């Protein structure tokens with residue numbers, strides 16, 4: 112049961128956006144008690160040397176300025192921690208993920224917070240969660256050899272401990288939009304609630 116869902120949207124196309132419709136359908140299907148909305152069209156900062164320095168400074172040694180620099184990242188990580196299920200709208204852009212979503216990834220992949228290094232390699236810390244990627248594309252087939260978006264998101268989510276990842280896809284929209292949307296709707300209906 113998805114008590115708390117984190118819904119992440121990134122498409123700037125508003126009412127025309129396919130991924131926004133899909134994330135909404137997925138969330139309706141899950142019928143959670145609580146929805147945390149995160150709209151990435153309101154730009155997130157890119158990492159700079161001050162941010163990286165703050166992130167690598169032990170919490171007890173951080174200055175007030177460094178804590179302030181990390182605040183938005185802390186908020187995004189907290190949203191992930193609170194969520195049982197993360198629903199991510201993923202428009203395929205130039206065979207990968209939109210830069211705004213990559214900025215989110217850079218802000219949530221934090222050593223000591225969402226993953227840690229062990230003698231056996233990195234270990235994801237956000238375990239026991241599920242993610243659903245709601246993807247739309249023009250011509251790129253999901254999981255084809257030119258789809259760098261889906262495998263990347265699966266890998267990054269797994270890296271922070273979220274290994275239960277499903278994909279609902281309205282891919283190849285330019286070829287047959289009706290078929291693409293029908294396949295996505297069916298995939299949403301087939302999701303475990």
Ligand SMILES: Cc1cc2nc3c(=O)[nH]c(=O)nc-3n(C[C@H](O)[C@H](O)[C@H](O)COP(=O)(O)O)c2cc1C
Nearest residue numbers: 122128129130202203204205206247248249250251
């Ligand atoms: C900047 C940009 C780049 C795109 N690059 C690709 C691409 O590489 N492959 C593809 O299949 N579709 C591409 N598309 C089409 C989008 O994936 C498609 O319009 C999809 O519906 C976007 O999701 P949205 O409707 O939620 O905005 C691109 C669209 C834009 C605006």
